[in-house]
Amino acid sequence: MEYGYYPGCTLKNHAQNFEDAALLAMEKLGHPLTEMKDWVCCGTVFSQTTDDLMLQLAAIRNLLRAEHQGYGKLITLCSMCYNTLQRARDFIKDDPENLDKVNQFMYKEPISYTGNVEVIHLLSLLQNEITWESIAKQVVKPLKNLKIGGYYGCMLLRPKEYAIDDFEDPVILENFIEATGAESVVFPYRLECCGAYQTVTNKDITVKRTFELIESARDAGCEAIITSCPLCAFNMDQRQKETAEEFSQFVEMPVFYFTELLALALGVEWNSNWSKLHYVNPEPYLKAKGLI
Amino acid sequence: MRYVISHAKIHTDLLQKIQELSGQNVFDCYQCGNCSSGCPLVEYMDYAPNQVIRLAQLGALDELLESETIWICATCLQCSSRCPKGVDVSKVMEALRVINLRNREGRISPDDIEKMTDEEVKELPPIVLVSAFRKLSG
Numbered sequence: 001m002e003y004g005y006y007p008g009c010t011l012k013n014h015a016q017n018f019e020d021a022a023l024l025a026m027e028k029l030g031h032p033l034t035e036m037k038d039w040v041c042c043g044t045v046f047s048q049t050t051d052d053l054m055l056q057l058a059a060i061r062n063l064l065r066a067e068h069q070g071y072g073k074l075i076t077l078c079s080m081c082y083n084t085l086q087r088a089r090d091f092i093k094d095d096p097e098n099l100d101k102v103n104q105f106m107y108k109e110p111i112s113y114t115g116n117v118e119v120i121h122l123l124s125l126l127q128n129e130i131t132w133e134s135i136a137k138q139v140v141k142p143l144k145n146l147k148i149g150g151y152y153g154c155m156l157l158r159p160k161e162y163a164i165d166d167f168e169d170p171v172i173l174e175n176f177i178e179a180t181g182a183e184s185v186v187f188p189y190r191l192e193c194c195g196a197y198q199t200v201t202n203k204d205i206t207v208k209r210t211f212e213l214i215e216s217a218r219d220a221g222c223e224a225i226i227t228s229c230p231l232c233a234f235n236m237d238q239r240q241k242e243t244a245e246e247f248s249q250f251v252e253m254p255v256f257y258f259t260e261l262l263a264l265a266l267g268v269e270w271n272s273n274w275s276k277l278h279y280v281n282p283e284p285y286l287k288a289k290g291l292i
Numbered sequence: 293m294r295y296v297i298s299h300a301k302i303h304t305d306l307l308q309k310i311q312e313l314s315g316q317n318v319f320d321c322y323q324c325g326n327c328s329s330g331c332p333l334v335e336y337m338d339y340a341p342n343q344v345i346r347l348a349q350l351g352a353l354d355e356l357l358e359s360e361t362i363w364i365c366a367t368c369l370q371c372s373s374r375c376p377k378g379v380d381v382s383k384v385m386e387a388l389r390v391i392n393l394r395n396r397e398g399r400i401s402p403d404d405i406e407k408m409t410d411e412e413v414k415e416l417p418p419i420v421l422v423s424a425f426r427k428l429s430g
Contacts, residue, residue, distance in 0.1 A: 009419060014418070043422065044419050044423040044426060045423045047426070048314075048382065052337075078419070080423070138322045152371060154368040154369060157373075158369035159372060159380075193333070195429070196368065198333070200420060234416075234417055234420055
């Protein structure tokens with residue numbers, strides 16, 4: 001089997017809805033995802049210093065295990081996993097000395113890593129292997145009248161060498177939205193950072209970011225936004241609680257994982273457990289649109 | 293602020309180390325300011341990203357190592373992707389953070405988590421905690 005699915009740390013708990021919806025949707029598309037065994041957290045953020053191999057190990061260990069299990073390609077749903085695995089892969093790919101050092105450190109693993117596992121984000125798989133045309137044909141419940149903003153955030157597009165689309169003017173999320181039958185709305189802050197891990201040490205900064213980003217989406221005409229990053233989702237959705245407390249004029253907006261909308265459009269029953277993982281319950285919105 | 297530029301200040305081991313850790317030549321920068329104009333968190337910084345590079349060029353490294361900027365940077369890579377000279381500003385920020393972190397000077401520690409209520413900790417997904425500790429703790 002060529003494709004392995006790598007979930008990452010947050011898709012088994014706070015973002016279980018992201019994973020559930022993806023697995024059900026991919027089954028509907030006739031391209032079921034098989035989870036690789038014995039994966040570990042990728043480290044979530046790529047270490048950008050030139051000298052620290054230790055911080056690359058978690059990501060590379062996953063690539064090694066994928067290779068051992070016979071997967072030439074790893075599919076990720078999370079933007080941060082995609083970025084970290086991809087960059088760690090290239091950090092040692094053309095560097096025999098560091099590749100050797102890494103392998104020596106992981107001597108208890110059953111094989112030595114060769115550096116040949118590809119990392120692919122699910123959106124790229126949908127675009128390149130399944131195609132938007134084919135997805136649009138398989139939609140049984142078109143998401144008519146939904147005005148959705150595609151929020152890219154950082155890690156799908158930067159560094160630009162790893163962008164899954166044009167890093168300044170991407171269309172992959174917009175094409176995805178249109179394939180589900182919804183209307184895609186481009187909003188100015190769709191490529192901007194949500195504040196990321198500052199949400200722990202400088203919560204007030206991320207709360208203001210959430211306000212600015214959601215307002216930017218609303219001004220452009222979005223009724224809801226989609227993301228592929230559980231960290232973005234935390235800041236853009238869960239932090240709406242603090243945002244509403246801080247800014248009295250703020251009105252909540254549902255934030256979906258893109259796979260939730262894909263599953264819905266392909267005829268998967270909406271799961272009320274997914275709603276519980278959202279801060280802004282999306283059910284009233286979906287009900288108002290006649291989708292659930 | 294009066295600041296004397298000298299050969300000795302610019303040619304230091306520490307600047308060499310920053311350039312090695314980041315893999316960047318800070319003297320490539322010609323101060324166009326593109327990095328700062330795209331930075332989403334610049335309003336919270338004491339030095340804008342282009343100023344960080346300028347101070348590094350002038351050898352004002354203590355100012356940089358003690359700055360708030362390096363801890364506010366969320367590594368969104370906007371600056372790096374827009375630099376017309378190919379200077380990866382976020383890698384310079386990371387090098388400055390890492391020099392602090394390797395001296396055990398960070399912005400988050402397990403003690404901070406101890407001080408939070410169980411509810412507050414449970415609210416934070418693994419991706420949030422792991423990324424914060426990876427970037428901000430030694």
